Amino acid sequence: MTEQSGTIAPRAASTGGTPVVLSLTDAELRRGERVLWSGLDLELRRGEFVAVLGPNGSGKTSLLHAVLGQVPLSAGTLLIDGRPPRRGGDLIGYIPQQRAVAPHTPLRARDLVRLGVDGHRWGLPLGGRGLRRRIDDLLTEVGAHEYADMPLGLLSGGEQQRVRIAQALATDPALLLCDEPLLSLDPHHQHAIVDLLDRRRRTRDTAVLFVTHELNPVLPLVDRVLYLAGGRFRVGTPDEVMTSAVLSDLYGGPVEVVRAHGRYLIAGAPIPHHADPAGGVQS
């Protein structure tokens, strides 16, 4: 990351005033016998950007599923805007892990966005001029208007991610859940996606919960880090969490963290969670 934190900088999350979008209190999630994490306390305020890090299988994606109301917590409470999570609420936008789109998938960019607008309703997709304008606006907002009518399968990974963001923003959510949105993107496109998310957060105060293997591309935006490993976790600013002492403790083994040129370099973690973007499939 060549930019200094002057261009994109974390919004200092003010503790008072700003409304809490997501709050987890003493939360625990189990998968069968295994405890993914427990005792988790986390508050996410409007406009805040929290990166969720951790090795494969540490429960990062499961955390998103819990927030989406798809898996119940095994203990503790989870509140979205002060209410228990419910499936399909308009408060949350979701960018799932990227899947390959088959070349003849009957979807154009605008159709994917439309699914986010009214795909969950029963009945036939009738729609009118107003709907079309709304979809155009969403696509324009993420700079994807140029290829609005292109089949999704013919778009590049970076272009598909832009369209995904437009889809996730369709309900004007207060909280954006991103599951590895930078995976398999080159640095140029990573930067573009990060910029989009940052702009959204600044202009609309959208909170972002960002699951990632790689902290560095989003580091300039990150207010706090939630690091999950081995059934335990640590929450704090990047400088607080990304230290040799904290990570060695979480992993239960020697981990070396070096901060250089605005990046964290990690050596010795049992699982290569900082490897190249193609490294590893998430559970």
Next chain:
Amino acid sequence: MSTGIWHQIFNYDDYGQLLALVANSIIAAAVLGVVGGLISTFVMMRDLAFAVHGIAELSFAGAAAALLLGVNVVAGSLAGSILAAAVIGAMGVRVRDRNSAIGVLMPFGLGLGVLFLSLYKGRAANKFGLLTGQIVAVDTPQTAWLIGVSVVVLLALAVVWRPLTFASLDPDVAAARGVPVRALSPVFTLVLGLAVATTIQIVGALLVLALVVTPAAAATRVTASPRLIPLLSVLFAVTSVVGGILIALGSSIPISPYVTTIAFVIYLACRAVGAVRARTGWSRRRATPVAGLVRP
């Protein structure tokens, strides 16, 4: 010499009279074309072509059993289809599980069907028709059945259209948006079962794919628009099945070769158009709104 064979195969001397005789069949075929065209768009989205084949074989077994027992063939066919849909729905959501389940089910269904047919002492044309299609067998009470079931299928599709599209193409986000992704899967398999059971009556168990897979497979080659695909798909299916009947009328050959050939030719044409379009149209992006450029 060759004209002799041609005359044996094609004989349009009494075409007008024949047409009047099979008016019901043509109406039923057109309705089935609409059903097949629409359902095939979801079969493509959900990658269920193999399931269609599996359902068709059990549906055939059901129809053969009905023929043997002397009860309503459409009802037998429906029973077989629903059974197959239930088994496939229960066997697994994952493609790999599902496909092996279907692979096991299919020969069993076909074997049962052959058993029932060999026990059946009635008209041979009835037996053959179940496998390769027929038009004469569609008499008025059967037509009413076919149209009735087709209306049920069309209504069901109209209700679930949007969430089913969402769940089929983008299941993760659909689930996040509250679409009952899991519940929709058996619902669709059931609707598909009904559609297959009715289609078999016209084109036969072996060739159902020509009406329930080929039309949308062709349409997705030329467009990605979710509005155009079902329209084209219906157009292709109706053309195949009604066209097939109209040609088959003056012919001694069963209807299915005509239906499948028309469907196949349409598919080839769409592939060709798609290939050309991929090289020129689709790769050329819509220009950014600059002066002088007309946008659609």
